[in-house]
Amino acid sequence: MSSPFAARTSVEAVEEGMLLAPKFDAHGLIPVVTTDAATGEVLMHAYMNEVALLKTLETGEAHYYSRSRQQLWHKGATSGLVQTVQQLLIDDDQDCLLMKVKVFGSGASCHVGYRSCFYRQISPGDEGVEVNRPIALTFTEKTKTFDPATVYGGAPNPTQL
Amino acid sequence: MSSPFAARTSVEAVEEGMLLAPKFDAHGLIPVVTTDAATGEVLMHAYMNEVALLKTLETGEAHYYSRSRQQLWHKGATSGLVQTVQQLLIDDDQDCLLMKVKVFGSGASCHVGYRSCFYRQISPGDEGVEVNRPIALTFTEKTKTFDPATVYGGAPNPTQL
Numbered sequence: 001m002s003s004p005f006a007a008r009t010s011v012e013a014v015e016e017g018m019l020l021a022p023k024f025d026a027h028g029l030i031p032v033v034t035t036d037a038a039t040g041e042v043l044m045h046a047y048m049n050e051v052a053l054l055k056t057l058e059t060g061e062a063h064y065y066s067r068s069r070q071q072l073w074h075k076g077a078t079s080g081l082v083q084t085v086q087q088l089l090i091d092d093d094q095d096c097l098l099m100k101v102k103v104f105g106s107g108a109s110c111h112v113g114y115r116s117c118f119y120r121q122i123s124p125g126d127e128g129v130e131v132n133r134p135i136a137l138t139f140t141e142k143t144k145t146f147d148p149a150t151v152y153g154g155a156p157n158p159t160q161l
Numbered sequence: 162m163s164s165p166f167a168a169r170t171s172v173e174a175v176e177e178g179m180l181l182a183p184k185f186d187a188h189g190l191i192p193v194v195t196t197d198a199a200t201g202e203v204l205m206h207a208y209m210n211e212v213a214l215l216k217t218l219e220t221g222e223a224h225y226y227s228r229s230r231q232q233l234w235h236k237g238a239t240s241g242l243v244q245t246v247q248q249l250l251i252d253d254d255q256d257c258l259l260m261k262v263k264v265f266g267s268g269a270s271c272h273v274g275y276r277s278c279f280y281r282q283i284s285p286g287d288e289g290v291e292v293n294r295p296i297a298l299t300f301t302e303k304t305k306t307f308d309p310a311t312v313y314g315g316a317p318n319p320t321q322l
């Protein structure tokens with residue numbers, strides 16, 4: 001298939017070059033770190049396939065590939081929490097994207113209702129980490145920004161065990 | 162193998178629970194987004210396996226799993242750019258980590274010599290994205306923080322085509 005992505009011909013071209021040559025993994029996906037362009041807060045971590053990346057570039061709105069639903073995912077199509085891309089960066093070996101966005105409305109991006117998906121920190125405590133002793137999490141966001149039951153209705157939860 | 166990680170028994174426990182129950186992928190890996198704790202800047206995106214995560218928690222210094230070298234990777238062991246963990250968060254479905262670190266020395270984290278691995282932005286230009294027209298990148302960091310040839314010597318470059 002012809003595409004606007006450059007071939008990955010040398011390490012130097014990939015690392016120091018001026019052409020986009022993304023590396024998609026064995027499943028055709030590339031990870032994306034999404035941050036709030038205004039605050040720098042990391043909001044979520046997701047994946048794009050080739051179609052999602054091109055859609056994002058064409059529309060200026062974040063499109064991902066949903067691994068749980070196995071389809072193109074226009075973020076906000078259900079919730080209204082559309083992400084407008086302010087800046088899209090790629091890393092040294094071009095196998096990861098960093099997308100700085102403005103979130104519509106409440107500014108939330110997490111399907112559980114929190115602003116960021118990263119609302120819990122790992123807190124092993126003074127006794128440290130030991131086999132068979134569970135490691136505690138503590139919440140860094142105290143309240144949800146929106147009620148997922150209202151926003152998503154009966155849509156299936158994307159979290160997989 | 163017994164471990165301090167909780168079983169992933171329900172979506173509710175994973176998303177709203179107070180125990181660490183990370184999901185490692187088919188290769189035994191979990192992605193990690195690393196940011197500068199002081200500035201919030203996203204520095205790098207890498208992976209941990211179970212051993213690397215436990216080592217990180219035990220020592221307070223970032224340990225990853227190097228996919229190119231296929232071994233535990235104590236960040237900074239060669240370069241001296243050790244990352245001290247200030248905060249470690251996990252996302253809603255517990256399949257991604259966010260690690261806020263303090264970087265020793267020059268503050269750089271990218272093996273190419275830049276501060277962040279994300280030193281280029283995608284700049285499709287006014288004409289937009291079209292098949293067969295390559296997409297340009299522009300540099301957001303103008304100068305390298307360190308000289309990788311000096312710091313890494315003859316160590317193999319981890320970038321894979």
